[in-house]
Amino acid sequence: MVGDRRRSSLFDFLLFSASLLCLCLAPIPASAHRRKLRFGVDGEFKILQVADMHFANGATTRCLDVLPSQKAHCSDVNTTVFMSRVIAAEKPDLIVFTGDNIFGFDVKDAVKSLNAAFAPAIASKIPWVAILGNHDQESTLTRQELMNHIVKLPNTLSQVNPPEAAHYIDGFGNYNLQIHGAADSSLQNKSVLNLYLLDSGDYSSVPYMEGYDWVKTSQQFWFDRTSKRLQREYNAKPNPQQGMAPGLAYFHIPLPEFWSFDSKNATKGVRQEGTSSASTNSGFFTTMVARGDVKSVFVGHDHVNDFCGKLKGLNLCYGGGFGYHAYGKAGWERRARVVVADLNKKRSGKWGDVKSIRTWKRLDDQHLSVIDAQLLWSNSANVSVVL
Known part of the structure; x- marks a missing residue:
């Protein structure tokens, strides 16, 4: 009897999940893809970074490196639930997936896995974007085919x-997002924060230069x-x-300059x-x-590093697995990074x-839990960190 109830509950859960996914993937007007991003009436713009989901086949895909008490019931579903929880808690204005969204080597159908991996973001109706890591293409789609599919999903920019x-750039998934000033302000039609998203590739194809790829x-x-x-x-x-308006850069594979930091000289976080x-x-x-507008770089790839360090005025930050x-x-919780940009308030009361x-x-x-709150950049000396 107990077994029957469990099977029935599992069936109901899977049926509900499938229905939700079908609803989420319904066609939407093309205009939604051209949605203009802007700061809110509270003068904030919040970004949620999701690094290294490594999603595979859902409930049948087991977890890695968790506590013994978690192993029996842990799967890709835990990743989905975590994403739903953190989206609900933070209510970001934009979600950025920084690669290794799926773990291609274990994926049976890349399209199905991508759809399932991004489902909580799609269901939230919050604008979201994705770039690729070094594992996404190891299944049934090439890197170009992956991005061709991603750009057709609901609510993505x-x-x-x-x-x-397009005729000269290397990789797939290089683009810029402009975040405009608050509505009814003098900067409502100007980009006051610029995001640069880049494809850092997968593996070197240059003879005698083995290892990971780089920004070309x-x-x-x-x-x-x-x-x-x-x-x-x-x-x-x-x-x-x-x-210049400040900028943020997102890509997957860290720069060699990340080697400049350890747990002792990083501004926040750990190297493991x-x-x-x-x-x-x-x-x-x-x-x-040299350009000077990018204030912080955010990457993934090395899952148990989550530090930020500052070098020559540029913050280098891991998202954390x-x-x-x-x-x-095991015992070191999975995590997500949140970034918030705040506007100046003028004497007139406008942003x-x-x-x-x-x-x-x-x-x-x-x-x-919220940890490691820190100020990355300010154009004023009198700014404190407020959650």
Whole structure:
């Protein structure tokens, strides 16, 4: 009798999940993909980073590196539940998936796994974007086919590549998102925060240079041109602004410069493994420092590192491992990184440009604990961290 009830409950759960997924994947107007992102009436813009879900086949895919008490009932479903909980708790304005969304080697059908992996984000109706890691393409779709599928999903602002650079740029999933000023402010039609999302590739294809891939020269050229164009627009009439709007960069594989930090000199967080960067330094760190608009870089890839460190004015931050089918550390909770940009309030009471950028992490424990709150950047000396 107990077994029958359990089977019935499981069937009901699976039926409900399937129905929800079908509802989520219903076609939506193309205009939804062109939704303009902007700061809220509270002067904030909040981003949830989800790094390394490693989703595979759902309830039949077992968890890795969890406590003995968790093993029997732990699966990809735990990843889905964690995502639903953290979305409900944080209510972000944008969700950013920074690669290894699926663990291709164990995936039977990449389309089904992608749909299931992104289902909580789709169900939330919150705008979301994704880039690829080094494991996504190890199943039934190439990297281009993966991005071609992702950009067709509901509520996503993901792009395969920028139209103006599609003929020369390396990789798939390079694009820029512009976050406009608050409604009814003088900057409502200007981008006051710029996001750069890049494909850091998978594995080196260059002879005698084994290991992981890197952000190529063509991508850096696109980044440099885009950054300069955005600065011109920021400085142009109407309502010309001084300097540059701050930027954030998201990609999967960390830069070699992440090796500069350990648990002692990082500003917040821990290092519990090495940095699995490319064997060559492509110079992208130097490119970003030279431009000056990017204030923080956010990556995944090394699941049990979750630190931020500051080098030459640029914050280098790990997201921390999110997914339960990804390797981790038993007893060290899966986690997500939250980033919040805050606007200055003018004497008139209207919102202005970006004042500061803050971050913290959410743990998948009973209380969704918040840890490691810190200020990443500010254009004022009198800013404190407020959750």
